[in-house]
Structures are given as structure tokens and as C-alpha cells.
Amino acid sequence: MATDSGPSTDESAYDYRSDDVARPGLVADLEELIEGEVRFDEYSRQLYATDASIYEVTPIGVVFPRSTADVAAVVSYCADREIPVLPRGGGTSLAGQTVNEAVVLDFSQHMDALVETRPDDRWARAQPGITLGDLNAALADDGLKFAPDPAWGDKSVLGGAIGNNSTGAHSLKYGKTDAYVEECEVVLADGTVTTFGEVTRDELRARADPDGDLEARIYAELERVLEEEQDEIDARYPDLKRNVSGYNLDWVVQELREDGVVNLASLLAGSEGTLAVVTEAEVSLEPIPATKSMALLAYDDLIEAMTDVSDILEHDPAAVEILDDVLVDMARETAEFADVVDMLPGGTRAVLLVEFYAETDEAGKRKVADLLADRTDGVDAQADPTDGGVSVSAPVRAFDALEAHEDAQREKFWKLRKSGLPILLSRTTDAKHVAFIEDTAIPPERLPEYVADFQALLDEHDTFASFYAHAGPGVLHIRPLVNTKTVAGVEQMAAIADEVTDLVVKYGGSVSGEHGDGRARTQWNRKLYGEDLWNTFRDLKTAFDPDWILNPGQVCGDVDMTEHLRFDPEYEFDAGFEETLEWDNDNGMQGMVELCHGCGGCRGPQETTGGVMCPTYRAADEEITATRGRANMLRQAMSGDLPDDPTDEEFMSEVLDLCIGCKGCAKDCPSEVDMAKLKAEVTHAYHQEHGSSLRDKLFANVDTLARLGSALAPLSNAASAVPGARTVIEKTVGIASDRTLPTFERESLQDWFADRGPQVDEAAADRKAVLFPDTYTNYSHPEIGRAAVEVLEAAGVHVQLADRTDSGRPAHSKGFLEKSRAAAEQNVEALAPAVAEGWDVVLVEPSDAVMFQLDYLDLLSGAAVETLAENTYGLCEYLDRFDLDRNVEWAAPGEALTYHGHCHQKATKKDHHAVGVLRRAGYDVDPLDSGCCGMAGSFGYEREHFSMSKAIGSILFDQVDDSDGETVVAPGASCRTQLGDRDAADAEPPHPVEKLAAALA
């Protein structure tokens, strides 16, 4: 894997910085010292002020190192001046350990290479910025993987996994990251580069020198701890599979006892960037299991389920995950998860998911059979239990069970388990399910009593939470509902944390079994470990980092969990303008602005984010181009953390301008942050304050221009073909000269239909539809509309054409909301009466169809618009939804098609319809798991956006090249322009309906 892999935009076009640079002297010095970039501008600093936690601290600046030498230079420079330094990966930490008033070293951008692998030795060496997803993808061909599997591994990196000692659902099998870190190249707090790996006790002693250099003093302090503190460590560290609170001293002691070695790299695991900065790591690997099988156990009571956990562990599962009734009930109410909840046996109040690894499918089935035989009554397993297999003769606790042995079914089980987070984090109220005691770990056999006490504690504090996650190792995710914008809420949070720590101590657990100490839990380490070990932690920290410059405050420092909250009682929100759209969520636009919790899901590759979100991040690899970056900046601008107003020229052009409005985040973000809608609001306000450019006005009025172009065709087409005309257009209007401009047809679709009329009698028709001829179809590509009419009629539909052509989409996507509202009103007025009389409304262009189906509801309210939205369909959606294509006799063309769906269709989950219809028509269809094409209406035509548009498009082009299809089809007009403009293309690809028309017998 090469550093800087993936497509990139023309960096000269976007510098991603604001003009306001803090500490320019420091910047100049650092730029002199290193090859990587140094960004201390206000925007970069605010972008790195948050992680996935409830905290926010503005850093001093951000550095993107390219090498170990860069890191050493920065640390050494900062050490001389006692300036704090904070290493950072994906910034997906939940406890606030990745925000600090420090110089941030972002490893994720350039230091992300897989340096070397030795499959035979099950060994790899990598830079800390590599995502675990990329690491595992590179290892898969050798049948190997980096075994710890934090849920966000596709977005989080190796350095972060070491920093947090991460692990995931399969920790029962694999343990934590500490078990896999063999050796680390590190930069110490004074800038020294050295290597930490295994040494014998004798070597440790030989290297130790309390009066030597920094490294020698570190060895000396560790030797002292091992000499003097082992009893205290034995006594105070909880006996758990998962404990990531405090420093990893119990692991170091265990390695010494079991293997006779001391590994300082192990001590870095879970140190949260406070001891040293990792610049390369050697890790051991595990084989990918041959096969997996799962059981879903249904219980009528949460405590019953918890009680069963320790008996289940006797069956040697790879994972035991729990889901309680609070989540099951919430999941049942959502469109996304209702189907997975439906599979649950009636009366289920708690679920345990148990996964096994096995050598063969048969063996996997038998493991499930053994588990069921042991604890359910009258449930027939798919295989016979093993004779003399594991039996703990557990009491019958699960009242029913399901099995999953195929990938699809197992994915459904895991989807159910993962439903928790999106549901809990979709609240736009001031009170939110906040992370501060969300990963306590308890010996599994004590879970029933612990959960009962925990529930009572929450009742006392007048709040509630759900209980889910990794029951097997005793780690529960619990996020009480708290409003940290009030003093009472902050006090409530601190009091709950304090009492939960008591509970944890009482049950022999830990305050963190997964996410680390950070700002949320550091202060509780004192109570958890006692004063002696607390001081040992501090001495160790001082030995590694005499001036406490490395991520100071975390693990054993003085951070207070109630300080630096992202939403605190002083938090104020003022958008600076009145919202124009309808917001049906709690707290309206403000609620949406505050919804992003920073999980970093939008920084993932396509296959892990749901498909579309966030194309601009994937193209540019820059935080400011991810939904998270935009959401953070918007909230910071509206709450006064940034000096800018969101409608300021610079803010618009640097922060919001590159959002292409694909709506990917509205569907793919776990909390459904709708950045396209937010951008529409802000752009509208911008137009109100500053007016609008000629180009924006032209695009917003494209319907009028297209009507004119059609009336004047072919002259209008010739004009732009005049030599030099495109350069003039680029210079004057800002439309990229390399982009193919649309041409116009003299005979529009409406003209054609007016002459031809409908061919299926209304009386004889199965259904009647008004085909809305959108601007592009009507004036530029009437052949697509003609194909649509033919196919609809072949399907027995009586078709009429609407008089209007402007859906309002062009104005809407340019933020001219009064204009798009006027178009919506006119279309509702024109079409709602027909809908009331039983007509359907059909469009061939997805973005216009979604305008009717979704965006109109943001512009207007009332029964008429709702009924119109409900009865409007994209063409293939219409055929599929009402089984209309089954009326058609198809000629079975047999051609292999590659299908690229439109991002707006994907956002409304209507992408699959075309694939089904094309297949039934006799095509062999390869549906691409593609995102946005990068054109996004007018975006790709705009001079300054051309390189971003192409960079996004190149991801799609690669997918097209990898597909076996002979012909690409795409329903979106912009997608067809983008695909037509790629080097390998002769012409624009067809719309699926043209292929359907060609397949009519």
C-alpha cells in the first residue's frame, strides 16, 4: 500500500485553510523543519477540536507528517518550548483522548503505508496511519488478519488501536491490541527516535540508568515499578479479559511472569499518546477463520440473558453480544431495522448473539447445536449435537433460538446488534445519549447483579439507557440520556459517573473495557486503582515525558470530566438567519446542526459507509471535505467558536462549497446528518445577504435557458462549438471548458407527445400516469422520454405529459429556495388534483423524482404536497413497485449491463428497482456499489470544481472498468455526462429506460 493512495484532487485548486493563521512564527519554524504540511489556520484548528466524544478543545495547530524524521523534528521543537503534542489517527475516540490544546500530528493522511509483511511468520510492519481496514485488505490474500476488530476499524488506524489498546466483538478469541504489538519505532518526548520491543529482565536492568538519557531513565523507572509495585498491581488491577483503564502494567507483569520478557511496546498499548509517539509498528497476525456460525438466543428478560452469559462462555464462542428490550423496541420503530427486528421470536425482551469459529460448516453447525441443546427446550437445531460435546447443563433460560450459517443471515444478525448506535444517536433534542460510562467492564458472572444495580442507579437519577454490546467479556455499552447544556445535566452526569465507578469497583470491574480513559474517565482511575497506583502512573508518565508535553492530562493527569464539553451550559447557538425549510425533527435546523457526534463514519471507504457518504472525503482525503468536518465547522460557526458567520464568503467557499449535495450522509450516516439540506439553508441565507453570481443564476434558471436553447436549435448548439467559445465561457461565466455542454433538440418531448398523443386508452389501462418531462429530458434528450412513454404504454399504462418541465431541482441545489418553493407550489397545484383522481406521477430523472418525493416536503407542508410526494415515482421504481413490467413481453436481449444508480435514489433507498426491472427484461445486470458520480447537477460544470468532480468520478470509472458489463447504464443525466466525459468513453451511456425500450418484443 502506497502512501497517498487513492484518487486525489488538484491540490492547487483547494488549500483547505482559512486566512486566519495562529502563531505564524511557530508555523514558519515548523515548515522549515519538516516535509509535511503545517496548518495553524482557524479552520484547521477547529476541524481537529473534536473527536467522537462529548468534548471539544481547540488545538494549537495541525501537522501532517510525512516521515519519522518529521515527527521527531516536531516533537523535539515542541519539547524545547514545552508545547504539548497530540498524535492522532482517525479521531474516532469516544472518551476525549484525541482532543487537546496541543500541536496535533495527524498520521492518517501521509503515514499510512504497509511497510512489509512476512505471511509465513504471521507478521507485518506498518505506519501508524494505516486503517485497520486497509491493513486487513492487504493481508486477506494470505489468509491473515490483524485480529483486534474495533467496530470502526475501517475508519480508525493502527496508531489509534495501539493508543487505545483497541479490540472488538471477538475479543473472547483474540484479546486486545496489546497481544499483537511486537515492536514499535517511537519518537520519545525529547524527539529521540528509538525502538521498543521485547527485552529480558537482565537487558532491561542493563539499559536502565536513572541518570542517563531519556530512554535509559524510562527503563530505570519501569525496572523500579516491576521491582516495587508488582504486589499492588496484582492486588488492584481487575481480573478481566478487557480493561483499558490506566497504564497497561498488569499486561507487562503478566508477560514477564509467563515469558520472562518485558516489552515496552505493550506498555504503549492503551497509553493514549501520553508516553511516546508511534511511527511504525510490527504486529503479529492471526489466520482468518475458515467458517463461522451463529445462534440468536431469545430471552423474555434482560437479567435472565445476563445470567446465561457465563455458562455460554463454556462453549468457547468467538463472540457473545447482548441487545436489550429498549433497543429492540426502538429498532422496531425504524424503517432501517424493522425487518431485522421482525425475525425475532414474539415476546423477546433481550437477545444474546453467539458466534463460533470452526474449521468446517458442519463443525460450526454442531457448535450451535451443542449450545442450543444445553439451554433451550424444544428448539430443533439444524445439526445433531456432538456426542459428549460441551455441556454445562445450563438451566433453560432462552425461550427460543435462531441459527445463521450463511453470510447473508449472519449479516442480518449483526445488523440487529449494530442497530443500537444509530438509533441512540439520532436524537436531535438537547438531551442526548452521551458517552461517559459507556464501556464499563465487569466479570461476566457478575453481570446480572451489576445490571440490576445500574438500572436502579439510573432510575434514581431520573434517566434511562439501553444495555448492549460485548456481554461475553463483560463490556456493556450504556449511554444515559443527559442534557449537558444545563448545569443540572452536567451535575447529573458527574454524579452518575462517580456512582458507577463505585459500582464497578464493588463488582471487580473497570471503568473502561474498550474506549479508554481520555477526559471522561481519567479522574476515576484514582478511585479504581487507589492512590499508590495513581502515583505510579504519574511517575511513569514523568519518566517517559518529564515536562508532560505528550497529550497531557489523559490517563493520570488532571482533566475534569465536566470541563471542555462540546455542549455545556455556556453553549449558545445563533445561526445568524431564520431557517427557510421545514424541519420536522426536534429543535429544527439547530438540532440537525448539532446532530453529528463525530464518529468519523463519513471517513470510510465506500463499502463500509453504506455506499455514498462521503464522496468528497474519499476524493480529497481531507477532514474538511468529510461530512464530519462540515458539520463541526457549521456548528462552530453557529455557536461562536469560529469568528466567522456561516454565510461569510470565506466560510462558504472553504467549508460548504465542496459539498456536492449528494444526500449520501442523510442515508448513510448513522445519525442521518443531512448536510445537503443544511447547505441549502446556508446557501439561501448567503444569497439573501450577498446576492448571487451570474453563473448561479444561470444554473438556477436552466429551465428557461433550455427552453430557449431548444427553440433556437441547432443554432444554439453551434454557438458553443465556435472555436474559442468555451474558453470565453470559462473565463466569463466560470464553466469548465473541458466539460461537454448539453445540446438542445428542436423537437422537445412535449412537442413530440402533443403530435402523437397517448396510445393506451384510459379506460383499458391498468394505471394512469402523468410523465413529468424534466428540463433535461424534455429539451436535450427527448429520446429518453419517448422510450419512457413506449415502455409505460407497453406495460399497459395510460400516459399523459405534464405541461411543466421545471421540478425546482436546479434552483434548490443552488440554494435559491424561494424559487424552488415557487416551482414546488406550481407543480403541486398542477398535479395534486390529478393525483387525487388516481393519477400517478412518473419521472425519468432521479434527482427530479427525489425533488418531488423528498425535497418538496422540506419546502411545503400540507396534505396536497404529501399526497403528491407519496404518489410520485422514478420510472423503474414505478414499473417495479406495481409489477407493471410483468405485463410486458420482452425480447430477452441477454446483453450484459453495468448499472450505476443515482446518489439521490440511493439516499431514498430506491436504487434497486431498476436492477430488478432490467433483469426481468432479459439483461444480465452488474449493479455497481458506487457512490456519487461527482457531477452533482451543475457542480461538475463549474471551473473551480472540475478537479474535485473528476476525482470523485475516477472512483466510479475504476468500478466501471472492473465490471464485466458490455454497456454502462445510468438513470442520472449528470452521471451520464460524467461517464461520457471519461477518456475511455465514446459517448454518453444510455438511460436504463432506453435499454428497456430496446428490449420490447
Ligand SMILES: Cc1cc2nc3c(=O)[nH]c(=O)nc-3n(C[C@H](O)[C@H](O)[C@H](O)COP(=O)(O)OP(=O)(O)OC[C@H]3O[C@@H](n4cnc5c(N)ncnc54)[C@H](O)[C@@H]3O)c2cc1C
Ligand atoms: C461508532 C464507534 C464504534 C467504536 N467501536 C469500538 C470497538 O468496537 N472497539 C474499540 O476498541 N473501540 C471502538 N471505538 C473507539 C475507537 O474507534 C477505537 O478506539 C479506535 O481504535 C481509535 O482509533 P483512531 O484511529 O480513531 O484513534 P484516535 O482517536 O485518533 O486516537 C486514539 C488514541 O491513540 C493515540 N494515538 C493515535 N496515533 C498514535 C500514534 N501514532 N502514537 C501514539 N499514540 C497515538 C491518540 O493520541 C489517542 O489518544 C469506536 C468508536 C466509534 C465512534
Ligand code: SF4
Ligand atoms: S456526519 Fe455522521 S458519520 Fe460523519 S462523523 Fe458525524 S455522525 Fe459520524
Ligand code: SF4
Ligand atoms: S451531501 Fe454528500 S458531499 Fe455533502 S457532506 Fe453529505 S455525503 Fe458529503
